[in-house]
Amino acid sequence: MANLKELRGRIKSVASIAQITGAMEMVASMKLRKVQTKAQAFAPYTAEIRDMIFRIAAKVAGEEDVPLFQVRDVKTVGVFVISSDRGLCGSYNSNLLSALRKKIDALKAEGKQVKFWVYGRKGYAWLQRRGFDVERFFVEPALDKADFASAKLVAQELVDAFTSGQVDEMCMFTTRFQSMVKFVPTDATFLPIKTIAVGDDAEQQKMELDFLIEPDATTVFNSLMPRYLETVVFDAMLQALTSEHASRRMAMKGATDAAGRMQKDLKKIYNRARQESITKELLDIVGGASAVS
Amino acid sequence: MAEIHLRIVTPDRTIVDRKVASVSFVGTDGEYGVLPRHAPLMTGIAQSGTATIVETDGQSEEMFISDGFAQVQNNVLTLVCEAGELAGEIDLDRVKRKEQEAREKMAGLNKLSQEFLKAEASLRKALARERLARKRAGSGTLS
Numbered sequence: 001m002a003n004l005k006e007l008r009g010r011i012k013s014v015a016s017i018a019q020i021t022g023a024m025e026m027v028a029s030m031k032l033r034k035v036q037t038k039a040q041a042f043a044p045y046t047a048e049i050r051d052m053i054f055r056i057a058a059k060v061a062g063e064e065d066v067p068l069f070q071v072r073d074v075k076t077v078g079v080f081v082i083s084s085d086r087g088l089c090g091s092y093n094s095n096l097l098s099a100l101r102k103k104i105d106a107l108k109a110e111g112k113q114v115k116f117w118v119y120g121r122k123g124y125a126w127l128q129r130r131g132f133d134v135e136r137f138f139v140e141p142a143l144d145k146a147d148f149a150s151a152k153l154v155a156q157e158l159v160d161a162f163t164s165g166q167v168d169e170m171c172m173f174t175t176r177f178q179s180m181v182k183f184v185p186t187d188a189t190f191l192p193i194k195t196i197a198v199g200d201d202a203e204q205q206k207m208e209l210d211f212l213i214e215p216d217a218t219t220v221f222n223s224l225m226p227r228y229l230e231t232v233v234f235d236a237m238l239q240a241l242t243s244e245h246a247s248r249r250m251a252m253k254g255a256t257d258a259a260g261r262m263q264k265d266l267k268k269i270y271n272r273a274r275q276e277s278i279t280k281e282l283l284d285i286v287g288g289a290s291a292v293s
Numbered sequence: 294m295a296e297i298h299l300r301i302v303t304p305d306r307t308i309v310d311r312k313v314a315s316v317s318f319v320g321t322d323g324e325y326g327v328l329p330r331h332a333p334l335m336t337g338i339a340q341s342g343t344a345t346i347v348e349t350d351g352q353s354e355e356m357f358i359s360d361g362f363a364q365v366q367n368n369v370l371t372l373v374c375e376a377g378e379l380a381g382e383i384d385l386d387r388v389k390r391k392e393q394e395a396r397e398k399m400a401g402l403n404k405l406s407q408e409f410l411k412a413e414a415s416l417r418k419a420l421a422r423e424r425l426a427r428k429r430a431g432s433g434t435l436s
Contacts, residue, residue: 042303044300044307044372045302045303049373052335147304210334210365211334211364212332213335214334215321220337231304
């Protein structure tokens with residue numbers, strides 16, 4: 001019977017889809033674990049840099065001519081977007097990009113120009129399709145393989161765009177990882193620096209504020225600042241990557257579960273159809289036999 | 294015996310986090326020797342420098358550190374640097390390859406260009422690493 005054969009085919013294809021999504025789920029959770037270890041190894045570095053900045057900031061207070069703190073009249077806004085290279089990660093990209101869309105519309109309404117720096121193929125394709133002005137698309141290395149050195153290059157480029165006056169403000173549009181099931185598209189101002197996020201306040205109290213600085217506070221501060229921005233960029237990259245993998249893992253888990261359910265339903269239909277055809281055949285035989293006798 | 298807590302942190306890992314007897318390292322304005330109960334301090338670390346850690350049992354160990362900051366507070370010395378390796382971890386083959394690469398790059402560049410300076414910096418780092426690794430290997434055969 002054609003219907004039975006069709007059903008058999010569908011059951012098989014659903015099973016193989018479940019197998020693929022199951023494998024993708026496993027790959028995603030493995031990558032997730034890897035990124036998390038990387039993030040953990042990186043956390044002390046960020047903490048130390050921020051701690052130093054916090055300590056030294058008191059010493060340079062009042063010197064407002066540090067270029068990275070300069071608030072200008074905003075005509076052009078730079079947006080650094082981190083999206084994923086690949087799809088099949090649930091609503092990860094669409095959440096980010098629809099939030100970005102809103103921001104772009106708001107900025108355009110204010111008559112500001114917007115330029116983009118993009119990490120991740122999905123975001124780039126999205127911006128290109130809409131004819132936006134993508135200043136730079138970071139391809140190498142892929143976000144998955146990016147290390148601190150590549151974050152440094154990105155940070156350098158963003159800072160250059162700001163200091164050269166190409167943009168008057170630089171924002172970061174990325175996804176922050178809140179929990180295994182919650183990822184929030186976030187818009188943060190990168191430059192000019194307004195506040196420096198410092199961790200635990202309680203710990204800061206114990207610090208000795210009177211200390212030697214060599215060669216002098218401004219020099220150390222000025223060389224510390226780019227380091228700080230690098231950690232901000234790398235942190236954003238790691239967070240985005242963690243969200244991507246967690247989101248993909250969730251999406252793939254959902255797909256695998258759905259495929260399992262579908263397979264069960266199809267099997268039920270298939271068995272019913274098979275039973276029906278057997279009954280029909282039996283009836284035919286019985287009917288034939290009684291006609292003969 | 295007086296001790297000072299030493300933490301050496303890089304973006305990839307925390308290399309050292311323990312109590313030691315003293316530490317010396319190369320800062321942006323010269324060499325620093327840090328003994329227990331050192332006054333609070335903050336300074337930069339040289340682009341390609343070395344640090345010598347003296348353990349509480351008198352043993353000493355050298356390491357490569359580059360590009361970062363040092364601070365002392367509450368008897369804790371923190372070296373936050375972009376790269377760092379203990380002398381024993383240095384891969385001499387890799388360092389030699391880097392040295393070669395940097396030399397080749399420098400040969401073809403204008404001496405005033407940014408790239409030249411970058412290549413020169415990476416050559417310096419390679420040489421500093423090489424020196425440490427050789428020194429360690431040398432002392433190893435003597436003892």
